Amino acid sequence: xxxxxxxxxxxxxxxxxxxxxxxxxxxxxxxxxxxxxxxxxxxxxxxxxxxxxxxxxxxxxxxxxxxxxxxxxxxxxxxxxxxxxxxxxxxxxxxxxxxxxxxxxxxxxxxxxxxxxxxxxxxxxxxxxxxxxxxxxxxxxxxxxxxxxxxxxxxxxxxxxxxxxxxxxxxxxxxxxxxxxxxxxxxxxxxxxxxxxxxxxxxxxxxxxxxxxxxxxxxxxxxxxxxxxxxxxxxxxxxxxxxxxxxxxxxxxxxxxxxxx
Amino acid sequence: xxxxxxxxxxxxxxxxxxxxxxxxxxxxxxxxxxxxxxxxxxxxxxxxxxxxxxxxxxxxxxxxxxxxxxxxxxxxxxxxxxxxxxxxxxxxxxxxxxxxxxxxxxxxxxxxxxxxxxxxxxxxxxxxxxxxxxxxxxxxxxxxxxxxxxxxxxxxxxxxxxxxxxxxxxxxxxxxxxxxxxxxxxxxxxxxxxxxxxxxxxxxxxxxxxxxxxxxxxxxxxxxxxxxxxxxxxxxxxxxxxxxxxxxxxxxxxxxxxxxxxxxxxxxxxxxxxxxxxx
Numbered sequence: 001x002x003x004x005x006x007x008x009x010x011x012x013x014x015x016x017x018x019x020x021x022x023x024x025x026x027x028x029x030x031x032x033x034x035x036x037x038x039x040x041x042x043x044x045x046x047x048x049x050x051x052x053x054x055x056x057x058x059x060x061x062x063x064x065x066x067x068x069x070x071x072x073x074x075x076x077x078x079x080x081x082x083x084x085x086x087x088x089x090x091x092x093x094x095x096x097x098x099x100x101x102x103x104x105x106x107x108x109x110x111x112x113x114x115x116x117x118x119x120x121x122x123x124x125x126x127x128x129x130x131x132x133x134x135x136x137x138x139x140x141x142x143x144x145x146x147x148x149x150x151x152x153x154x155x156x157x158x159x160x161x162x163x164x165x166x167x168x169x170x171x172x173x174x175x176x177x178x179x180x181x182x183x184x185x186x187x188x189x190x191x192x193x194x195x196x197x198x199x200x201x202x203x204x205x206x207x208x209x210x211x212x213x214x215x216x217x218x219x220x221x222x223x224x225x226x227x228x229x230x231x232x233x234x235x236x237x238x239x240x241x242x243x244x245x246x247x248x249x250x251x252x253x254x255x256x257x258x259x260x261x
Numbered sequence: 262x263x264x265x266x267x268x269x270x271x272x273x274x275x276x277x278x279x280x281x282x283x284x285x286x287x288x289x290x291x292x293x294x295x296x297x298x299x300x301x302x303x304x305x306x307x308x309x310x311x312x313x314x315x316x317x318x319x320x321x322x323x324x325x326x327x328x329x330x331x332x333x334x335x336x337x338x339x340x341x342x343x344x345x346x347x348x349x350x351x352x353x354x355x356x357x358x359x360x361x362x363x364x365x366x367x368x369x370x371x372x373x374x375x376x377x378x379x380x381x382x383x384x385x386x387x388x389x390x391x392x393x394x395x396x397x398x399x400x401x402x403x404x405x406x407x408x409x410x411x412x413x414x415x416x417x418x419x420x421x422x423x424x425x426x427x428x429x430x431x432x433x434x435x436x437x438x439x440x441x442x443x444x445x446x447x448x449x450x451x452x453x454x455x456x457x458x459x460x461x462x463x464x465x466x467x468x469x470x471x472x473x474x475x476x477x478x479x480x481x482x483x484x485x486x487x488x489x490x491x492x493x494x495x496x497x498x499x500x501x502x503x504x505x506x507x508x509x510x511x512x513x514x515x516x517x518x519x520x521x522x523x524x525x526x527x528x529x530x531x532x533x534x535x536x537x538x539x540x
Binding site for chain 1: 289290292293351356357358359360361362363364365366375378379380381382383384385386387388389391392394395396397398399400401402403405406417419435460533
């Protein structure tokens with residue numbers, strides 16, 4: 001009985017101010033949802049049911065800021081993804097939790113079925129002739145790479161990763177939690193060392209807010225967003241208090257009169 | 262109010278649910294926003310080319326045989342199966358991300374290689390942009406998740422996709438997966454009772470020995486350990502050998518593939534004409 005006598009309490013929950021106790025209680029539920037999404041990801045159908053997925057849950061202001069900044073660094077390495085990465089870094093800051101999902105077999109232990117996805121008629125020889133290997137055992141210790149991801153990868157394994165993150169998203173949608181998968185978030189997470197054994201990582205952002213933070217994005221979103229708006233309000237209003245009415249007055253003894261008074 | 266037989270109702274629901282699964286596939290999120298997904302639901306006698314392809318290739322592919330036996334059994338019993346096909350052309354990248362995951366330094370180099378070297382492997386075609394591949398997988402995943410939520414059994418089968426591609430369904434797709442949907446029942450694509458008679462105990466045992474020899478391996482200190490293939494394994498010991506396929510085996514593979522090509526030739530014109538008529 002004692003245990004249930006203690007099962008009582010009051011929890012105030014609100015999304016504002018950000019990272020207040022009431023906001024953290026709200027975020028806690030999104031993190032719980034993320035764990036359930038992770039379950040859905042881990043039970044997703046993959047070729048042969050072979051275990052090949054690892055995951056990282058990342059949440060907290062500092063942790064998310066680190067990921068957002070990595071994406072901003074990456075933004076300036078490729079013109080084609082610059083705008084996308086900058087926009088999506090904002091979404092990372094606005095999210096409650098990041099779920100990283102990676103495939104740790106795609107580069108080292110392929111499906112070996114000559115399926116044709118990676119190289120077509122070349123079958124598995126496409127991958128094996130482009131990787132260090134001995135007797136079909138791929139050596140991944142040379143991790144140097146001129147490209148963000150060191151390819152080629154077993155595309156059948158990558159395909160399985162697609163099933164995996166889509167199952168996580170399906171669960172999020174079922175739980176009415178806003179979620180979206182990102183290449184940009186995954187790449188940044190991978191470079192920060194999340195999913196450390198994976199050849200390729202996808203980052204899923206999740207949030208439980210009044211407004212889905214991953215849609216209805218305005219122009220120059222990295223310059224024009226809620227965070228910037230609020231900061232500009234903080235920056236200007238202190239000045240407005242002093243200058244907008246054109247003259248300061250003693251609030252204890254004075255108050256400006258309307259014209260007709 | 263009319264009275265409806267429950268079994269009949271369940272049977273009729275298959276096609277409706279297949280349509281909803283196709284809709285779910287289009288709802289799937291994309292990493293690239295560039296995937297052009299193609300879908301089709303194949304029903305009734307239009308499934309014949311797929312089944313015939315399955316049947317011809319089965320002698321050289323146990324997986325094909327297994328799936329063929331499963332579907333054949335349902336169809337012969339008059340059960341209702343809808344085959345949902347999901348395909349896409351993954352052999353071109355307009356992304357310009359130059360991520361390197363495909364093995365090329367840039368999307369441009371990937372496209373160049375692809376133009377000159379693309380074609381089919383054993384199950385699918387390639388080469389593939391890995392990000393588009395995942396978007397295609399997500400579409401398949403959403404279709405299956407939708408089916409799961411309606412509590413209708415299905416199984417996404419590369420074999421079915423390959424059989425469909427081989428007989429001309431969804432032309433232009435480098436990758437094609439087939440999802441047999443229904444008939445209503447519990448775990449029908451997992452507990453395949455009908456497959457029991459065609460796979461006797463000895464076959465199971467032999468397959469296990471062949472695929473997992475370490476489990477039955479005797480002390481390997483000699484570097485040539487025997488396999489414990491029977492209760493008194495120490496008598497007339499048996500060993501693993503590896504060698505290329507024999508000439509007879511190779512000839513059988515070639516002959517079978519010849520028959521498979523005949524099936525393809527036979528069906529492609531009619532299957533393809535449907536797409537022409539639609540234009």
